[in-house]
Amino acid sequence: MSEAPCQTEETVGLFAGQHVLAELSGVSPELLDDEQFLKHALGEVLTQADATVLEVISKKFDPQGVTVLALLSESHASIHTYPEVGSVFVDVFTCGTRAKPALAVQLLADALGAAHVSTDLVTRGIKEHAA
Numbered sequence: 001m002s003e004a005p006c007q008t009e010e011t012v013g014l015f016a017g018q019h020v021l022a023e024l025s026g027v028s029p030e031l032l033d034d035e036q037f038l039k040h041a042l043g044e045v046l047t048q049a050d051a052t053v054l055e056v057i058s059k060k061f062d063p064q065g066v067t068v069l070a071l072l073s074e075s076h077a078s079i080h081t082y083p084e085v086g087s088v089f090v091d092v093f094t095c096g097t098r099a100k101p102a103l104a105v106q107l108l109a110d111a112l113g114a115a116h117v118s119t120d121l122v123t124r125g126i127k128e129h130a131a
Contacts, residue, residue: 016125017075017095022105025087026115032081032088035060038068041111046070046077049104051094074099079108088112095125 031037035058043056052073059067064084070077074094081088090108092101102121109117 014096014126016097016123016127017093018101019093019122019124020090020101020105020119021122022090022092022109022117022119023087024090024109024112024114024117025085027086027088027112029064029083029086031112032083032086033060033064033066035066035068038066038079038081041108042068042070042077042079045104045107045111046072046092046099048107049100051077051099051101051104072099077101077104088114093124 039056039058043053046053053070054073055071057069057071061067066079066081068079072094074096077090077092079088079090090105092104094101102119105119106117
């Protein structure tokens, strides 16, 4: 039996989650243009943050830049790179209480060697249930 969006075994029916929006800067332009590295890194950090990765897709742009999207059982994550300025936008939204989107963003910042990290956390859904 498949699970509905934003439902896991621990949180069935829980309409709540955390949405982390981040900007990372001071990153090597070469890393921000390496599509395979970025796909692998995003999948790995999400798994380490207890998210359930279903699929990771990407698109490399000409002359530079990469977008990577991860479909999660808990919702989604994305990165959009700007090698020309050494920066990347990161968006991680997870429903329920098991996955840790802020940890995923920090692990990604570490993997990219970001010099600066700016994050905003938005609590979504039923506020009293979100972790």
